[in-house]
Amino acid sequence: MMRKPKRELPSLAIHLAGIFLRNPVMVASGTFGYGEEYAELLDLNRLGAIVTKTITLKPRLGNEPPRIVETASGILNSIGLQNVGLNGFVRDKLAFLKKYSVPLIVSIAGETSEEYVQLAKRLGGEEIEGLELNLSCPNIKYKRGLMFAQDPQAIHRVVSRVRKVTRLPLIVKLSPNVTDIASLAKVCEESGANVVSLINTFTAMAVDGESRRPILREIAGGLSGPAIKPIALRMVYEVHKAVKIPIIGMGGIMTASDALEFIIVGARAVAIGTGNFVDPRIPIKVIDGISEYMIKHGIRNIESIVGNLRCRES
Amino acid sequence: MVEIEAKILLNEKVGPERYKMILSAPEIARQAKPGQFVHVRVGEGYNPLLRRPFSVHRVKGQKIEILYKVVGKGTDILSRKKNGEFLDILGPLGSGYRSPSDTSKISDVILVAGGIGVASLLFLAESLSVTSPELSILAIIGAKDKDELLCEGDFKKVGCQVKVATENGTEGYRGLASDLLQKCLPLSGNRGKPLVFACGPLGMLKRMGEISKKHHLPCQVSLEEHLACGVGACLGCVVKVKGSNYTYKRVCRDGPVFDVCELVWK
Secondary structure, eight states: OOOOOOOSOOBOOEEETTEEESSSEEEOTTSSTTSGGGTTTSOGGGSSEEEOOOBOSSOBOOOOSOOEEEETTEEEEOOOOOBOHHHHIIIIIHHHHHTSOSOEEEEEOOSSHHHHHHHHHHHHTSSOSEEEEEOOOTTSOOTTSSOGGGOHHHHHHHHHHHHHHOOSOEEEEOOSSSSOHHHHHHHHHHHTOSEEEEOOOEEEEOEETTTTEESSTTSEEEEESGGGHHHHHHHHHHHHHHOSSOEEEESSOOSHHHHHHHHHHTOSEEEEOTHHHHOTTHHHHHHHHHHHHHHHHTOSBGGGGTTOOOOOOO | OEEEEEEEEEEEEEETTEEEEEEEOHHHHHHOOTTOEEEEEOOSSSSSOSOEEEEOOEEETTEEEEEEEOOSHHHHHHHTOOTTOEEEEEEEESBOOOOOSOTTSOOEEEEEEEGGGHHHHHHHHHHHHHHOTTSEEEEEEEESSGGGOOOHHHHHHTTOEEEEEETTSSSSEESOHHHHHHHHOSOSSSOOOOEEEEESOHHHHHHHHHHHHHTTOOEEEEOOOOOSSSSSSSOOSEEEEESSSEEEEETTTTOBEEEGGGBOOO
């Protein structure tokens, strides 16, 4: 039989818990500032969505430098959630982002579940498409020593309380620094989260052997970049098997093939993080690359290959 | 600010472990101001992963020059690049030297360059010689050894008076460029306070802070820092500055040039 030439352009659009994304490629929180930093270098409207730098109730100074160090195929950071605070964000940063049609997801973090609630209430009144609950920053001090994302009860408390005060889609950002990420994703789902995004960075460190000093001032930081991609893929795969809610997959995505691997193991959307620092055009290259892949493989709709991993029968 | 594939027109050794690279980069050449930098991806691979920042050393027509010292893997790869190859560069980035807007109150400019710090200061000298030819510019160039001295002739060519310091005393004054500056102060004659611009190793810049305070000299310094994004997004390169208590500024966007009096040294 003759194959019809495929002239129809593939559809990269996805629905993510009620948020319409023109393509599945987002930029990850903390790697894209408040959008304005990159606006001269790429057309923000081409992105699937922007996730802002994490906002806290009060402005935060962040950690003492040195805050960043390059490691093999990765970087370690210890920024410590430096941000302008809720009021500063709404007053100075939001107007710029609203000029674009790209869906805007605001990442928030609190020291208590009550702070998440307050942030969600206030941001619920703004023109944004979703909230990402950052429960997994490895670079701040937690009262109980554990990050929220490491404690199922804490996850449940934060997510269920925030769920009650907002109708915005809730995305929960998970930590890889756990024994069983799938069970924690399940807790998110049961507590009312609409989406889980994973992974945040791995706690890690770098040492200068000559001086015998840690390179980061805070000793340990969060590892990101291509070095963590295989572990991120495995975690997205496991979470996809455990939950029904959509997944935003991330961890070292530098190319369209990287992004497609995440989609194939179960991510409905993907996010570029460290890649933005290496080449601000990576998100656009990834979008174009996914489109080319779909044409090559005759895929009309990107959603049709989400979780479509072809494992051998056992 | 643009990201371009720039053709390498020349990559030549100009001293021990020191190289000069000329790149065809019309858009960056048009926009660049002294003290700004370009963020260079030295290879396609993931090791090194991050770009490397280099001050714009010179702008000539549609070309820019960078002057660099091989200090690690990134600069080593860069030093092996051949003429005709292309480099992914992002720039111009950062806030550069602030030239005196009103030169009627200022008659003297002093440039203090330590080691590879001459890179950005030559661009400043060349630029000032065009925009404010009435200024008298003294360039103090320091290096560890006379073999490592750079750009002496280039500064002279644009009319700067040049003084040289070497740490081992093989040429000129024996000591740091900042010590030589101290010896030159106060400037002779009944002139206004000079404006000082400095770029060099951290130790030298700290000394500049002390000298600036002691002599009440306005002084701008250009900081060198490891950068990730280079555009102000990641907040990885911050430096502590004075505020109501203290606060952080981004070396890559708010700097790399700062008034020395605003910096909080460790």
